[in-house]
Amino acid sequence: MTTTATVTVQQEQPLGLTLKSSIDQLDRHGFLFGQKLTASMSPLLHSVVYRGLGLNWKQIRLDSADMDLFLRLIRHPKFYGASVTMPHKVAIIPHLDKLTEECRDVGACNTLFIRQGPDGRRLFCGANTDVIGVRESFVQNVADTSLYENRPGMVIGGGGAARSAVYALHKWLKATRIYLVNRDKSEVDAVVAECTARGYGDRLVHVETVQQAEALEGPGAIVACIPDFPPVTESEKTVRRIVEVMLRKEGKGAMLEMCYNPSPFTALGALAESEGWQVILGTEALIWQGIEQDKYWTGRDTSELPVAQVKEAIATRLAELSKP
Incomplete structure (x- = not known):
């Protein structure tokens, strides 16, 4: 060197x-x-x-x-x-x-x-491999794929994780439409423009108001890509109200809560669970994107990698972090 x-x-x-x-x-x-x-x-x-x-x-x-x-x-x-x-x-x-x-x-x-x-x-x-993390979080944890396939999906947020979620919903999870809910319209506009350039922007719907949310078909898969902070600004409060409307609709599905720091047990996850949704912790996305990385690096298949030991180690670390 x-x-x-x-x-x-x-x-x-x-x-x-x-x-x-x-x-x-x-x-x-x-x-x-x-x-x-x-x-x-x-x-x-x-x-x-x-x-x-x-x-x-x-x-x-x-x-x-x-x-x-x-x-x-x-x-x-x-x-x-x-x-x-x-x-x-x-x-x-x-x-x-x-x-x-x-x-x-x-x-x-x-x-x-x-x-x-x-x-x-x-x-x-x-x-x-972030997109694989999103995909496998649903594939590995939701036994009944009809809960989310051939139904609308929803992404909360507008950053890099949200882009990966949109791609996974479009490419693999068979979302018919993808609702985008975010406090910043310019971020949503950027995501829509990028997806339009790649040929599937017409499947994205920016949900901006509670009234608009009330009129839409409920989603089957939700990916939440925002920090676990209580809403403070008016735009943040609007996002929360839109999410609440969507969670209350018929046909409960599964929500992947991407936020896991400092804890994967978030307020948004608790809200979804209380409304009857299956909540997938963000550490699942972490694990599956990491396993995919090691497939590239080691040349081994998933079946050859110690996935169970990885899950146990991450769970142990989470337990340690959760201690008062």
């Missing part, structure tokens, strides 16, 4: 090691690249997988805004790939050689993996 730059690398148990000395102890290494990574469960998830497979691999937290540094570090011969999080999910794309269909269509990359080109050169490739 040519660079000797020392970076703040947050270990699951801080060891006070430099980046280089951490890498030297491993057969292969990857990164979690982004900012504000302290609470991320991604390194824990992948450590369980590697331990289960008997691999001396590790995902190292790289809490940095320095894209140039990251692009140097990934050229290390023992680098296997990276989880890419905010604020780099879009910025990384111009630096990649190839993109998966999902990554290209969503316009955001959360997974960097390596393949070999015909000339033997290492190709740096981008995927978006």
